[in-house]
Amino acid sequence: MLTMDDLVSRVRTAVSAIPTGTIATYGDVAELVGCHARQVGRIMAAEGAxxxxxxxxxxxxxxxAHLLPAARARWDDEGIPFVPDAPGARIASCRADPSAWVARLPREFPTGG
DNA sequence: TCGCTGACATCCA
DNA sequence: CTGGATGCCAGCG
Known part of the structure; x- marks a missing residue:
């Protein structure tokens, strides 16, 4: 049984494991922790500070928009390009390798299988 | 204790 | 941009 607390814990673990200088999508996190992408957004809003x-x-x-200023500063720190004219380019060039990302998770991390 | 409704940092046609 | 599909929570009666 996956409770909300469990889900929060998994999301926190998964997001914390994203390698510096890379980015992942809500869908990636959602698939990893075994929930809907939108649920990840809810958790991030509540527990992602x-x-x-x-x-x-x-x-x-x-x-x-309310997160862009802070996010841009972080992206700049980590060398993640901010490409307002081609946002897809960022996700394409900096998206974390799922294998490398998942490898950073603790063995105990339940990925659903 | 339900059932409805609105809000959310999503995703797709 | 518009409209529908998903999951979960919070507020109201």
Whole structure:
């Protein structure tokens, strides 16, 4: 049984494991923790304050306007390009390798199987 | 204790 | 941009 607390814990673990300088999508995280992408967004909004949330974007590599200023600063720090004219380019060039990302997770991390 | 409704940092045609 | 599909939570009666 996957409770909300379990889900929060998994999301926190998964997001924390995203390698520096790379980004993942809500869908990636959702698939990894075994829930819907939208659920990840809810958790990030509520519990993601102390996580590298700027490494988690939507499928287009974008974030809501109220987060963009802070996210851009983080992306700049980590060498992640901000490409306002071609947001897809960022997600394409900086998306974390799932294998490398998942490898950073603890063995105990339940991926659903 | 339900059932409806609105809000959310999503995704797709 | 518009409209529908998904999952979960919070507020109201």
């Amino acid at each position: 102390d996580l590298p949330w700027w490494r988690v974007t939507n499928v287009r590599g974008e974030l809501p």
